[in-house]
Amino acid sequence: MKILPYILYLFLFTFFATIISDMVSIFGTMVDLLIIIVVMVGFYKSETEAVWFGVVSGIVAGATHLSLMPWEIFILTLIILVVNQIGGRINLESVVSKIFILGCCTIVHGVVITLAISPNEFFFMLVRYILPGTAYTLVIGSIIFFVKDGYITWTKIKALF
């Protein structure tokens, strides 16, 4: 098990969360890059690697809010495990299926963390942040999936112009 790529994924997440996230937020709606990374690791890596990446990414995500750390570990490990099982059992040829799964995971992550932080404002948070954030994450995630599966390539982009 090579751990360097996973460390780089986590650095990519913390770099995004620390510096980029505020810059690319739209009226407070932010991209959940960690879920995109977690779902991709769940799809493309082995079960053991996926579980450990889920645990460690939960620790990193919860480092800024220690009371949320167990919740982050639990939900990210659960998500990565479920995605890994789905990816292994179902032949996911369609990118749309992957995007759909990404959407479900983003909503579940947002709902669980919101319920853990402020259950009283859940519906407001759902409408104001979780659903718009899911849409934003899906847009970015779709681009990444399309690039990863070869639907968007540099040659095709050049051909447009």
Next chain:
Amino acid sequence: MTWLTTVFHKNRRIVSFGLAAVLFLLILLSPGNVRPFLGNAAMMVFYYPFAELKDSITRMQNVAEDNRRLKNLLAEAALQISALAEVRRENQRLKEFLGFEAPENFQVIPVRIVYLGHDRYPVSAVINKGAADSIDVNQPVINQYGLIGKIREVMADHATVQLLTDPSNAISARIAESRQIGIVRYVPGEGMILDNLPADAFINKGDQVISSGLGGIYPSGLTIGIVDSVLTVKGSIKKSVWLKPYVDFLKIEELYVLRSALE
């Protein structure tokens, strides 16, 4: 030991899941010890470098903002300084004019030039006061150094001054020392000349030339210039002198119209 390794390899999945579960339980059940330790470690390794980077970027942005603000302030200050310098120069000119006494029976109307018409040398100027301020045609115009010209045209709020440098403007003048009378006019490309002087007139370089008071427009005694050189043509009954005007017509700004107190 071999037995343990074999068990581990055979049940790698279960052992891995078990270890993950133990770590999770440790984190869940010991919020005072394990959680802060792992949180601090994650912060130090994954967040701190980027937080420092972001802090540096923010500081650089603040410095750039300060720099931009200070540059604006500097530009404003430079503008104020140049405006103050201009006011100081104006103040100096006005102070010089304080020593000037208007000719008897004349009032002084201060005016400012709004347009100086010239190609190589100014021949006319537009001033910021007109008929509404009692400015009238043929009133003499001076500044603190001497005679400038006369009012040629008057509008309600503006008037045109015909300067001494206009070749069509000739005035009667005299040498202050010898009291000889001649005509001062401007010769384009050559300069100001006082001619029609008698051939035997006694004139020295540096003699002062003033208005004679003849002609009914200019009062007597207004300074025009000094004699620069004497031009004597053999056999001629007239003598001419080149003048060096007191006024630099390219630099005139504040002028004063002389209005007769009798008007």
